[in-house]
Amino acid sequence: MLDLKALEKNFDEIAARLRTKGVEEETLAKLKELFEEYKKQKRALEELQAKQNSLSKLFGQYKREGKDINELKRELEINKTDIAKLQEIVRDLEAKLKELALTIPNPPDPDVPVGKDESDNVELKRVLEPKSFDFEPKEHWELGEKLGWIDFERGVKLAKSRFSVLKKEAARLERALINFMLDHNRSYGFEEVCVPFMANSTTLLGTGQLPKFEEDLFKVCDEDLYLIPTAEVPLTNLYQDEIIKDLDSPIKLTAYTPCFRKEAGSGGRDVRGMIRQHQFDKVELVAITRPEESDKVFEEMVECASSLLTKLGLPHRHVMLCTGDLGFSAAKTIDLEVWLPGQGKYREISSISNTRDFQARRARIRFKDGKKNRLVHTLNGSSLAVGRTLIAIMENYQTKEGHIEIPKALEPYL
RNA sequence: GGACAGGUGGGUGAGCUGGCUGAAACCACCUCCCUGCUAAGGAGGCGUGUCCAUUACGGGCACCGCGGGUUCGAAUCCCGCCCUGUCCGCCA
Structure with missing residues (x-):
């Protein structure tokens, strides 16, 4: 698989090399966009998960101390459904990203002669x-x-x-x-x-x-x-x-x-x-x-x-x-x-x-x-x-x- | 193919009556100390991926065979699959 981070960084260079192997620049642009969107949504998801984790810890603590947990529970339940929604989105993006990325060929070395067939x-x-x-x-x-x-x-x-x-x-x-x-x-x-x-x-x-x-x-x-x-x-x-x-x-x-x-x-x-x-x-x-x-x-x-x-x-x-x-x-x-x-x-x-x-x-x-x-x-x-x-x-x-x-x-x- | 048992970090192996366990302990390995010699002892470190931060320290998330489910929360409970071991059957 090609290096998505490198693609993000040196898009023009890698696109140029892949073009000589018959890959459309549009495809690569799509890939790059997908990658960035995936990362963005993934980050948002991880934030929600972090919240869930820390509140869940609190939950255990409250219970041990005999504090009221009803409000906390409600918040956790709401957050949980938010996570599920985002997870669906992230999973979908990841699948699309993989599907596309796995079909992109290896960029040729720079010293390989450019040619058609x-x-x-x-x-x-x-x-x-x-x-x-x-x-x-x-x-x-x-x-x-x-x-x-x-x-x-x-x-x-x-x-x-x-x-x-x-x-x-x-x-x-x-x-x-x-x-x-x-x-x-x-x-x-x-x-x-x-x-x-x-x-x-x-x-x-x-x-x-x-x-x-x-x-x-x-x-x-x-x-x-x-x-x-x-x-x-x-x-x-x-x-x-x-x-x-x-x-x-x-x-x-x-x-x-x-x-x-x-x-x-x-x-x-x-x-x-x-x-x-x-x-x-x-x-x-x-x-x-x-x-x-x-x-x-x-x-x-x-x-x-x-x-x-x-x-x-x-x-x-x-x-x-x-x-x-x-x-x-x-x-x-x-x-x-x-x-x-x-x-x-x-x-x-x-x-x-x-x-x-x-x-x-x-x-x-x-x-x-x-x-x-x-x-x-x-x-x-x-x-x-x-x-x-x-x-x-x-x-x-x-x-x-x-x-x-x-x-x-x-x-x-x- | 059938029956039973089990799959945890490089290895051995705890945890498996759910939260304090990303995970004890030991071994291996690495750094340092001690030591005049390939020993013994002492201190510390030691999974993977990814994201954020980056001057440095660091921090988040995910992963305990794989995939689902229950739950506020799962290595721990449930379901499916795969794999390994043992016994039986079959066979080169």
């Missing part, structure tokens, strides 16, 4: 040259079906479209990649954890998937539970509602989980193949840091994910997302895009974001800084979407005969 993203650098093929490289679905590695039909039969089944070497490769990534991340100081694949609504609210993006989530019926769309959700919320005592060095976590997404808004994009599935495996990185350290850790995370691709010999590029393409919770994001020779395109395979204190405020994650409690910064990044990595290996390591070579780095894992 992905066409305005800025390429930062390329790593590894795409190799040239002396034949027409195929797309992964063609390879996958020919080799019997990917069974799209039966995935659909078992569940629905956008589900698939991995077979043969692909099934083993998927598992090998997960282990390879987790080991790699551990060498970067990320502690491996194993988390639930479902989360409740409070948890989803903490990282920003709720309340605005419920239509992207699979909900468990009759339960306050959702399938996680990313391990960022459980990992970041591990510290929900906590005050971390000793945050001298950042908390760095990594986990493998499947991810579940409805892909509600994706229309007919990437219907073919395994790029966009309702369920996919991902190894995730999450860091919880002091605010001063988040920029440094952000760079580390980008480096950690990028070097994974390099180890696998996969050509890729770093792309800084522009303001318009930034996710809801992110203040800054670098995407890693891997080269897919079959498609002849770079495609997103990792996304590393600094959310600053946006999620920390929602999830109430603080740390002790001397005597004070301050909000942490939270960061998350895919240390590669596993399915897309598999695709990238298939397309980049295919031979003329239609075989797939295995990257050297993976050999110990197979």
